[in-house]
Amino acid sequence: MLNVYNTLRRKKMAFIPRKGNRIQLFVCGPTVYDYSHIGHARTYVAFDVIARYLRYKGYDVFYLQNITDIDDKIINRAREAGVSWEEIADRYTKAYFEDVQALRITSVNKYAPATQYIDAILRQVRTLLEKGYAYELDDGIYYDVSRFKNYGKLSGRTVEEAEDTVSRIDEVMGKRNKADFCLWKLLKPGEPYWESELGKGRPGWHIEDTAITETEFGPQYDL
Incomplete structure (x- = not known):
C-alpha cells in the first residue's frame, strides 16, 4: 500500500488511483522567458523521481507538463531584447530541454505549450x-x-x-x-x-x- 500526503486533508493517506492502475500526473512547467534556476531543477528532478518510482511499483503513469510560452514576462523580455516574443519563447524552451537532458529527466510523457490550447x-x-x-x-x-x-x-x-x-x-x-x-x-x-x-x-x-x-x-x- 502506497501512502502519500493529502494536502487537502493535511495528513498521509492511502493512495488509490482514480482509474485502476493508471495515474495521471500533472506538474506546472516553466515560463520560458529566461534560463532555469536551481529551484526549477529541484522541482523537476523531484517529480522525475516520483514518476519513476511509481512506474517501478507497477503503476501506469502518464506524466504531463505544461510550457507557458505566452505571458507578460515573455513579452517584457522580448521588448528588452528587441526581438519577437516567439523568439524569446523558442530560445528558452530549447534551453529548458537542454537542462532536462543534462539532468537526465526522462519520465515526462508530454510537454504541452499553452499556445496550442x-x-x-x-x-x-x-x-x-x-x-x-x-x-x-x-x-x-x-x-x-x-x-x-x-x-x-x-x-x-x-x-x-x-x-x-x-x-x-x-x-x-x-x-x-x-x-x-x-x-x-x-x-x-x-x-x-x-x-x-x-x-x-x-x-x-x-x-x-x-x-x-x-x-x-x-x-x-x-x-
Whole structure:
C-alpha cells in the first residue's frame, strides 16, 4: 500500500488511483522567458523521481507538463531584447530541454505549450462567464474569487491572505476583489493576440494549466 500526503486533508493517506492502475500526473512547467534556476531543477528532478518510482511499483503513469510560452514576462523580455516574443519563447524552451537532458529527466510523457490550447482556454473562459464566475472589465475578463466558496481551502489561505501572496495578479481599477486574476487579456498595442468572440487578446497565466489538464485528462486527475 502506497501512502502519500493529502494536502487537502493535511495528513498521509492511502493512495488509490482514480482509474485502476493508471495515474495521471500533472506538474506546472516553466515560463520560458529566461534560463532555469536551481529551484526549477529541484522541482523537476523531484517529480522525475516520483514518476519513476511509481512506474517501478507497477503503476501506469502518464506524466504531463505544461510550457507557458505566452505571458507578460515573455513579452517584457522580448521588448528588452528587441526581438519577437516567439523568439524569446523558442530560445528558452530549447534551453529548458537542454537542462532536462543534462539532468537526465526522462519520465515526462508530454510537454504541452499553452499556445496550442487557445481554443480550450477560450471555452473555459466562456463557461466561467456564463456561470457567473467571471466578469468583464475594459482590459480583460477576470475570475471572481468570491464566487467560489472553497477558494483557498487547498492552500490553507483565506481570500484576504491570498490577496497579499498570490503571484501574477494584475493591479487594475474596477476589480471586485484584489485577488481576482485575469483569464483573458484584451489586446494592447504591440502585444500578441488571438482572434475570438471574447475580443482580440491572449490568455492570462492562471487559466492555462486548467485548460491543458482538462483537455488531456478531463476534469480530474490523480497527482
